[in-house]
Amino acid sequence: MEEAYQEGDVREEDLAVLAGYLQSLGQQNCSDKTISAYRRDCRHFLRFVAREGKQFPAEVDYRLLRRYSSYLAGLKYEKSSISRKLSAIRGLFRFCRMEGLVEHSPADSLFSPKVPRRLPAVLRPAEVEHFLESINEADPLGLRDRAIFELLYGSGLRSEEVVSLRLSDIDHEQEEVRVAGKGNKTRVVPVGEIAIYAVREYLEKGRPELLINNNGEKPNNTDILFLSARGNPLGTSDIRRRTTKYLRKAAVRTGTSSHVFRHCFATHLLEGGADLRAVQELLGHASISTTQRYTHVSGAHLRKVYEQSHPRAKRDRNPPG
Known part of the structure; x- marks a missing residue:
């Protein structure tokens, strides 16, 4: 399901921003598993932005984020996976705002798909x-x-x-x-x-x-x-x-x-x-x-x-x- 990521598709300065964001997650005591997942999710998003001919983060707006969400749905991702990816993107833009790279985050009003609540499997x-x-x-x-x-x-x-x-x-x-x-x-x-x-x-x-x-x-x-x-x-x-x-x-x-x-x-x-x-x-x-x-x-x-x-x-x- 996940498309092969090619590092050359994304600008070096964008990768540097991503590295800073991931480092901040580590300082917040996020688990290695979470950081690894967010790294994949954000790289996938940055590649999409590059393919759209936009510069991150200045040229990313709400409409582009909505297109990305629809793009993920078209790839048949589970709602839970889409929700996690959008959560990673919201965090990335919060970091950009804290670093002064954007004045407002276009991801603040981006809603994740409603994930059905499933009861966990339990053995007797x-x-x-x-x-x-x-x-x-x-x-x-x-x-x-x-x-x-x-x-x-x-x-x-x-x-x-x-x-x-x-x-x-x-x-x-x-x-x-x-x-x-x-x-x-x-x-x-x-x-x-x-x-x-x-x-x-x-x-x-x-x-x-x-x-x-x-x-x-x-x-x-x-x-x-x-x-x-x-x-x-x-x-x-x-x-x-x-x-x-x-x-x-x-x-x-x-x-x-x-x-x-x-x-x-x-x-x-x-x-x-x-x-x-x-x-x-x-x-x-x-x-x-x-x-x-x-x-x-x-x-x-x-x-x-x-x-x-x-x-x-x-x-x-x-x-x-």
Whole structure:
């Protein structure tokens, strides 16, 4: 879908402005993933401006921005992708205004397409159990995978947070894990007894074997918690592949990603009676509205709570005579 970007299509001075904008995002503690996405989005926009024969930012007006939005829709981008791209452009023009390159931002009145609100996929507790039990812990990789998915589900971590964990981030005595989340914000999250046991089993029986790679040499990143078969740090793509493998093995519904365990963590906590604000802290969300999106509660559970809590939810079939 994304057109190949050719750097020669854009003026050097425009690329310099973009570099300054991206640097400012880094100073605001935006994640590397966000900065990378915004870099692609803004380059794509600058290429469009160049093709239109306009100079950025002086000759970019609202009508040109609207044409770009229509252009993206014509390329069959998802509404969520278009929304992100336009958000990146709004940020770019805010930066231009702060730097005195434009007096007013033409992007301020640019609206993003309305993105339909989708409920996140959630597995039932029994399905999560089947998934975890499908992992063969007879070898170091199995021990590693069990520890990874126990943390994903037991502590609600993101995949990128798990692969970034270091040995010192696990507090075995307090049963806690220190996590560097989005925007380099650090939070401390409890680790359940089952998850901490899985991590200990991996550290004692699995990781020492993975620490020595195929050449018999120790890798450089010896403080990284989870290692590959060759003793190197894992990437999120590794977890994605393992998720697909075990979903199929456990005959659990497909079409989900490793992020489903974060959804399960939050939803199952709420269904167990946890406070929404507490779940927000555990997930590391800056806004409670984000937590509400992740932590939808099943209709069946709501019905059960209603029937147990409201004095007139059920009619007394045997009233006293």
